[in-house]
Amino acid sequence: MTSIIEVDNLNKNYGNKTILENINFKVDQNQIIALIGENGAGKTTLINILLDLISSDSGTVKILNNTKHIKEHLGVMIQQNISITRITVKEIIKLTQSYYQNPLPYEEIIELADLKKLEHSKMNQLSGGQKRRLSFALSITGNPNLLFLDEPTAGMDSQSRTKFWQIIANLKNQHKTIFVTSHYLNELETFADRIIILQNKSIAFDGSIAKLRSLEGESLIEFDSDLLPDLFSSIPEITNFKKISNHYQFTTNNTESLMNQLTPYLNAISNLKVQQNSLDSLFSNFNTGDIVYE
Numbered sequence: 683m684t685s686i687i688e689v690d691n692l693n694k695n696y697g698n699k700t701i702l703e704n705i706n707f708k709v710d711q712n713q714i715i716a717l718i719g720e721n722g723a724g725k726t727t728l729i730n731i732l733l734d735l736i737s738s739d740s741g742t743v744k745i746l747n748n749t750k751h752i753k754e755h756l757g758v759m760i761q762q763n764i765s766i767t768r769i770t771v772k773e774i775i776k777l778t779q780s781y782y783q784n785p786l787p788y789e790e791i792i793e794l795a796d797l798k799k800l801e802h803s804k805m806n807q808l809s810g811g812q813k814r815r816l817s818f819a820l821s822i823t824g825n826p827n828l829l830f831l832d833e834p835t836a837g838m839d840s841q842s843r844t845k846f847w848q849i850i851a852n853l854k855n856q857h858k859t860i861f862v863t864s865h866y867l868n869e870l871e872t873f874a875d876r877i878i879i880l881q882n883k884s885i886a887f888d889g890s891i892a893k894l895r896s897l898e899g900e901s902l903i904e905f906d907s908d909l910l911p912d913l914f915s916s917i918p919e920i921t922n923f924k925k926i927s928n929h930y931q932f933t934t935n936n937t938e939s940l941m942n943q944l945t946p947y948l949n950a951i952s953n954l955k956v957q958q959n960s961l962d963s964l965f966s967n968f969n970t971g972d973i974v975y976e
């Protein structure tokens with residue numbers, strides 16, 4: 683299978699500050715890839731390089747095998763909302779359609795982006811979440827094979843977010859590839875096939891959430907206790923250990939054995955919770971060291 687994105691030995695500096703160092707990855711068709719990292723990790727910089735909006739210092743990027751008319755097959759939702767006074771939602775979508783040879787039909791676009799009720803509103807009269815939906819509408823107008831979405835659901839209410847992700851899942855079922863950054867990790871956890879973590883300028887993890895769980899701990903165990911941390915911190919089944927005030931948080935790949943070891947202390951423990959490790963907690967514990975006290 684040919685890769686739809688190929689990045690080799692990519693490096694980017696701003697002045698004497700290194701932002702991205704030796705970035706390598708490939709993306710195949712028909713996947714939702716989530717790029718995650720803390721604020722300032724370099725996600726937008728990487729997307730902007732992939733889109734050829736800024737240049738790298740070294741390395742190569744191949745998008746859609748560098749075929750002609752790449753732009754015809756690319757959809758982009760950048761982080762900033764664009765707003766032009768006096769132009770309506772309908773006008774800007776129609777204008778955008780005119781740039782493509784085979785755009786999606788207008789009715790389908792506004793249906794997908796849930797903009798029917800707003801089609802005669804002026805762009806600058808839209809709320810932040812509505813502007814995001816318009817931005818999404820414009821990104822899919824050309825019926826692209828590859829979609830880049832930078833913080834697509836920022837500012838959307840929870841109903842719009844749920845609907846948005848259902849649409850993205852449908853687009854994937856139509857063999858589209860979606861490359862997305864977001865700080866809403868619970869959304870990515872449900873929909874992303876692959877997680878790329880950017881940390882310390884490099885790709886620190888690249889794989890499925892199942893792989894991340896198997897490395898970092900399948901289960902998250904939490905409880906409150908005044909017992910001393912030394913009682914727990916050396917239990918070998920713990921992959922990550924965190925204590926914040928009297929709140930304990932463990933991750934493990936062997937829940938049963940760990941629970942057995944907690945049994946003698948149960949009457950000194952309250953609010954015990956055992957759950958599958960979420961992407962949110964996997965990410966916040968990722969590379970923080972095995973034992974953390976705050």
Ligand SMILES: Nc1ncnc2c1ncn2[C@@H]1O[C@H](COP(=O)(O)OP(=O)(O)OP(=O)(O)O)[C@@H](O)[C@H]1O
Binds near residue numbers: 696701719726728
């Ligand atoms: N034009 C620029 N000139 C100098 N430094 C920049 C420029 N653009 C970004 N940076 C720096 O590059 C780093 C990466 O920024 P970037 O916007 O790519 O991060 P990000 O992971 O997308 O962050 P966020 O989650 O906050 O959107 C930051 O330290 C930022 O200050």
